[in-house]
Amino acid sequence: MFDDFFIRALVAGVGIAIVAGPLGCLVIWRRLSYFGDTLSHSALLGVTLAYSFSLNIAFSVFVISAVVALLLVSLQKRTKLAGDSLLGLLAHSTLAIGLVLIGFLSYIRFDLMGLLFGDILAVTTADIGLVWIGGSIILIILYFIWKSLFSATVNYDLSAAEGMRPEFSNFIFTLLLAGVIALSIKMIGALLITGLLLIPAAIARNISNSPRQMIVIAILSGILSVVVGLFASLEINTSSGPSIIVVALILFIISLVPLEIKGQLQKR
Amino acid sequence: MNENNNLLVRLRDCGVQKSSKWIVKGISLEIHKGKIVTLIGPNGSGKTTTAKMALNILKSDEGSIENYSTKMAYVPQKISIDWTMPLRVIDFMNLTSHINKDEIIEALELTGVQHLIYDEIHNLSGGEFQRVLIARAIAKKPDLLVLDEPVQGVDFNGEIALYNLIKEICIKLNCGILLISHDLHFVMSATDHVICLNGHICCSGSPKSIVKNSSYIELFGEHNAATLSLYQHEHDHSHQTDGSVKN
Numbered sequence: 164m165f166d167d168f169f170i171r172a173l174v175a176g177v178g179i180a181i182v183a184g185p186l187g188c189l190v191i192w193r194r195l196s197y198f199g200d201t202l203s204h205s206a207l208l209g210v211t212l213a214y215s216f217s218l219n220i221a222f223s224v225f226v227i228s229a230v231v232a233l234l235l236v237s238l239q240k241r242t243k244l245a246g247d248s249l250l251g252l253l254a255h256s257t258l259a260i261g262l263v264l265i266g267f268l269s270y271i272r273f274d275l276m277g278l279l280f281g282d283i284l285a286v287t288t289a290d291i292g293l294v295w296i297g298g299s300i301i302l303i304i305l306y307f308i309w310k311s312l313f314s315a316t317v318n319y320d321l322s323a324a325e326g327m328r329p330e331f332s333n334f335i336f337t338l339l340l341a342g343v344i345a346l347s348i349k350m351i352g353a354l355l356i357t358g359l360l361l362i363p364a365a366i367a368r369n370i371s372n373s374p375r376q377m378i379v380i381a382i383l384s385g386i387l388s389v390v391v392g393l394f395a396s397l398e399i400n401t402s403s404g405p406s407i408i409v410v411a412l413i414l415f416i417i418s419l420v421p422l423e424i425k426g427q428l429q430k431r
Numbered sequence: 432m433n434e435n436n437n438l439l440v441r442l443r444d445c446g447v448q449k450s451s452k453w454i455v456k457g458i459s460l461e462i463h464k465g466k467i468v469t470l471i472g473p474n475g476s477g478k479t480t481t482a483k484m485a486l487n488i489l490k491s492d493e494g495s496i497e498n499y500s501t502k503m504a505y506v507p508q509k510i511s512i513d514w515t516m517p518l519r520v521i522d523f524m525n526l527t528s529h530i531n532k533d534e535i536i537e538a539l540e541l542t543g544v545q546h547l548i549y550d551e552i553h554n555l556s557g558g559e560f561q562r563v564l565i566a567r568a569i570a571k572k573p574d575l576l577v578l579d580e581p582v583q584g585v586d587f588n589g590e591i592a593l594y595n596l597i598k599e600i601c602i603k604l605n606c607g608i609l610l611i612s613h614d615l616h617f618v619m620s621a622t623d624h625v626i627c628l629n630g631h632i633c634c635s636g637s638p639k640s641i642v643k644n645s646s647y648i649e650l651f652g653e654h655n656a657a658t659l660s661l662y663q664h665e666h667d668h669s670h671q672t673d674g675s676v677k678n
Contacts, residue, residue, distance in 0.1 A: 324486040324505035325527040
């Protein structure tokens with residue numbers, strides 16, 4: 164059944180959407196979209212390093228993203244720059260280093276477009292295993308730190324005072340984000356991963372009124388975006404990442420309709 | 432355990448330093464079960480910082496903190512309610528521990544906001560949200576309750592009712608309460624121990640010993656009069672601009 168590349172891509176993509184749902188909601192709640200962007204830009208560096216030293220791509224991306232996240236924390240303590248400036252600094256310098264390294268690796272045939280925007284042809288059976296096993300691990304860890312993470316998202320002091328140890332769960336959350344980026348880089352590509360985290364969660368925000376509902380809707384709209392996006396990618400021969408994100412955007416626009424209707428009704 | 436089973440928190444000579452400046456220094460206090468300890472003092476005098484030390488949110492840069500409390504609840508001074516999260520009151524009540532629905536409703540009834548249980552938090556007014564915060568802390572049935580200006584933004588009648596509720600809760604749950612308040616009326620009439628802060632402990636003791644002339648407050652009854660009389664404590668020291676003691 165997994166012989167067909169398209170089926171493989173679908174199975175992997177759905178797995179990614181399930182993991183991206185709850186993490187995406189947290190990214191939105193904590194206003195971390197630029198942080199996600201920085202991690203995913205640094206993922207390109209991870210990929211080139213993987214090629215240079217023939218490492219596993221997901222592993223190398225995970226390590227680089229985690230290092231960048233730690234660097235950010237230590238720079239925040241040491242410098243007087245605001246968080247967003249530091250994020251921009253790290254995002255673009257790691258992206259640049261990654262691209263420079265690709266130039267050095269001219270002896271390896273590189274599919275740069277594939278790295279940046281995702282390539283469904285590249286998804287192997289091993290990748291499916293990685294996505295589902297890695298994804299399950301991420302979700303299980305998330306389940307155990309959820310109460311702490313969630314309460315710290317609402318109010319850090321309150322969470323700390325009531326024994327939730329938010330500092331620890333914040334740190335783990337950063338690693339989980341790096342993990343989901345590592346899992347999805349082949350499929351979605353370095354430039355667009357944050358889109359798959361953010362847009363389904365944004366759709367869910369428009370039409371939900373409790374945190375749990377928002378997570379469920381984020382997962383469902385993520386899956387829908389992946390499935391429709393991949394079919395479109397196959398039909399009209401476009402890169403998989405952008406196709407998925409465009410579908411997600413269309414869903415987002417549709418999700419605005421109930422808000423509009425509600426607003427109109429309230430005016431009357 | 433400790434020699435005194437009623438002791439919840441003991442701070443000995445604690446202080447917090449931020450970029451080589453002491454925010455508070457030399458703070459010693461004890462909170463016991465069933466007692467209300469109040470912190471009063473001007474803005475920036477370190478009331479919230481002291482509360483955060485007692486709650487283990489901030490580490491003390493000197494002295495020692497003993498904390499024997501098993502369940503703490505906190506009503507912080509400011510929570511921004513500009514959330515991107517669809518959070519209803521009932522979700523917020525369950526934030527740090529699972530509380531069953533009957534107890535949630537009961538606690539919300541105590542603070543008079545049971546009708547808001549399914550409303551989204553960001554649609555509440557400041558006063559309503561403050562009531563929800565207090566209800567949440569009560570519903571946790573803590574043994575140590577820290578309230579940082581809990582009635583800000585609450586209407587006048589509500590203020591009195593909530594202060595009475597705090598007193599009631601203290602007796603009913605037999606919990607220790609650390610309260611930061613500007614309402615000197617309540618502080619003087621209902622609390623067991625008052626600490627006057629200004630970067631350090633200016634004076635502390637029972638309300639009566641703090642205000643030598645407590646009948647003065649009762650006579651005038653007004654907020655301003657109370658304020659004036661309160662700060663008429665006998666100063667055996669003078670302050671520098673940062674609140675530290677001049678030698």
